[in-house]
Amino acid sequence: xxxxxPLTVTISFNSPHAVxxxxxxxxxxxxxxxxxxxxxxxxxxxSSIHTHVVGPLPSGSELVYLVWFSGNEYTAYDMELALSxxxxxLPGYSFSHRNTTGSDGFAQxxxxxxxx
Amino acid sequence: xxxxxxxxRALAFTLLLLGLASYAARAQDSPAxxxxxxxxxxxxxxxxxxxxxxxxSITRPVTPRALATELINGVDSSGRVKQGLAVAVTPFALSGxxxxxxxxxxxxxxxxxxxxxxxxxxxxxxxxxxxTDLGVGLRLTVYDASDPMRSKAYTDSISxxxxxxLPTQPDDAAVAAAASQARARxxxxxxxxxxxxxxxxxxxxxxxxxxxxxESKLIPDSPNRWLGWSSWASGGLPLFGTAGQFxxxxxxxxxxxxxxxxxxxxxxxxxxxxxxxxxxTALLNFSAEVVGVSRSSPLPNVQKSGTEWAGAIEFRAxxxxxxxxxxxHKLAVxxxxxxxxxxxxxxxxxxxxxxxxVGP
Numbered sequence: 363x364x365x366x367x368p369l370t371v372t373i374s375f376n377s378p379h380a381v382x383x384x385x386x387x388x389x390x391x392x393x394x395x396x397x398x399x400x401x402x403x404x405x406x407x408x409s410s411i412h413t414h415v416v417g418p419l420p421s422g423s424e425l426v427y428l429v430w431f432s433g434n435e436y437t438a439y440d441m442e443l444a445l446s447x448x449x450x451x452l453p454g455y456s457f458s459h460r461n462t463t464g465s466d467g468f469a470q471x472x473x474x475x476x477x478x
Numbered sequence: 479x480x481x482x483x484x485x486x487r488a489l490a491f492t493l494l495l496l497g498l499a500s501y502a503a504r505a506q507d508s509p510a511x512x513x514x515x516x517x518x519x520x521x522x523x524x525x526x527x528x529x530x531x532x533x534x535s536i537t538r539p540v541t542p543r544a545l546a547t548e549l550i551n552g553v554d555s556s557g558r559v560k561q562g563l564a565v566a567v568t569p570f571a572l573s574g575x576x577x578x579x580x581x582x583x584x585x586x587x588x589x590x591x592x593x594x595x596x597x598x599x600x601x602x603x604x605x606x607x608x609x610t611d612l613g614v615g616l617r618l619t620v621y622d623a624s625d626p627m628r629s630k631a632y633t634d635s636i637s638x639x640x641x642x643x644l645p646t647q648p649d650d651a652a653v654a655a656a657a658s659q660a661r662a663r664x665x666x667x668x669x670x671x672x673x674x675x676x677x678x679x680x681x682x683x684x685x686x687x688x689x690x691x692x693e694s695k696l697i698p699d700s701p702n703r704w705l706g707w708s709s710w711a712s713g714g715l716p717l718f719g720t721a722g723q724f725x726x727x728x729x730x731x732x733x734x735x736x737x738x739x740x741x742x743x744x745x746x747x748x749x750x751x752x753x754x755x756x757x758x759t760a761l762l763n764f765s766a767e768v769v770g771v772s773r774s775s776p777l778p779n780v781q782k783s784g785t786e787w788a789g790a791i792e793f794r795a796x797x798x799x800x801x802x803x804x805x806x807h808k809l810a811v812x813x814x815x816x817x818x819x820x821x822x823x824x825x826x827x828x829x830x831x832x833x834x835x836v837g838p
Contacts, residue, residue: 375578375579376576376577376578377571377576377577377578377579377592378577378578378579378581378582378583378589378592378627379579379627380579380627380633380634380636380637380640381579381637381640382637382640382641382644383644384644384645384648386647386648394647395647395648397646400641400644401641402637402638402640402641403578403579403637410578410579410580426648428644428645428648428653430640430644430657430660432636432639432640432660432664433627434625434626434627436538436566437568437592437593438538438540438568438571438572440571440576460540460541460571461540462538462540466661466664466665467664467668468657468660468661468664470653470657472648472653
């Protein structure tokens with residue numbers, strides 16, 4: 363990872379759920395997280411893939427992503443998130459989450475990535 | 479003023495009398511008689527329904543690894559299948575299939591593939607050799623226009639709710655509070671949507687089969703393990719806009735049963751059918767249902783065929799008070815030559831909520 367260059371975050375959804383998400387970052391020494399992207403699954407023509415750019419961020423920075431899914435009860439959801447720089451995927455920074463919604467059709471994925 | 483008080487007293491007296499009549503009628507009803515004539519819903523897990531198990535704790539693995547773990551955990555160290563298991567998987571998602579929300583809304587085929595569900599269940603049997611019944615089933619929701627996720631207007635509303643409820647900071651407390659608020663708003667939104675879409679056209683199919691495992695062991699194979707199979711088809715049609723619905727269901731079962739007379743095993747073919755009509759307004763609800771059964775080779779003391787019907791009507795007497803009455807006739811054909819007609823009772827009762835709710 364080149365900490366002098368911005369990061370591209372790509373998130374995609376592969377299941378029939380209404381989705382909203384928010385990304386935050388926090389640089390070392392920051393007291394609070396800063397929002398850098400918010401979205402839903404119905405913003406673009408290709409509504410299942412979303413790309414956001416952040417940074418450059420120094421080493422030790424944290425990225426947090428929170429994703430909410432809403433669909434039918436006990437249905438399987440599927441999402442992928444990857445970090446890249448200048449079009450090249452960063453090894454070790456690809457994440458896949460597959461699980462099922464609960465009895466009310468709701469599910470949440472919240473994860474923190476530390477940039478090192 | 480006095481006239482109003484007298485009217486209220488007359489109403490209260492009438493309600494009391496009818497309430498006593500209802501109590502008396504209920505006291506004479508057996509628990510079975512108080513149950514509705516037949517279940518109309520497609521079985522949630524056909525495998526569980528087939529073996530007669532309980533679906534209290536269902537595991538739903540979504541990856542091959544998670545499924546493998548479940549299967550391994552379902553067998554103990556001596557090779558015996560554990561009893562009381564219920565597993566449901568969606569083969570499409572399990573195999574890595576992807577379908578976006580837009581595709582799901584545009585293609586009924588993709589919706590059907592995504593919702594296809596395989597289930598497996600084990601249940602302890604009454605046999606003395608520690609036998610376990612293992613059932614495997616498949617359920618297909620071929621078409622369901624009352625699925626809210628197929629409505630773009632609905633999912634846009636949900637996306638908006640989610641978007642506008644996201645927390646500003648990602649700490650656990652803020653996220654939990656926001657999620658709780660989002661869930662409550664989604665429940666309210668879904669309830670509103672269902673009010674006008676509850677009775678849309680739907681059609682589902684299901685099938686299940688099963689085996690009896692002596693000493694609960696999968697291996698070695700033994701004769702007469704096959705229990706048989708059962709298939710269901712169920713469909714719903716809207717009536718009069720959002721005021722009513724007709725639901726029809728058929729089920730065919732070919733199952734091996736033990737003849738208690740000579741302990742021989744024989745195949746029982748059974749065809750169940752039913753139809754239910756429900757109509758409702760803000761002040762008056764009506765329902766009627768007919769169910770029947772036909773058996774090709776019934777066991778001793780089991781009827782070859784029979785049909786019964788029931789009807790109910792209720793009206794709102796005042797805010798929060800519903801007066802309902804039901805009547806049922808049972809026509810049972812003991813054999814081909816004799817018909818017996820049993821007239822059911824007439825029952826009045828009062829409820830704080832409508833029994834024959836139209837919609838969810």
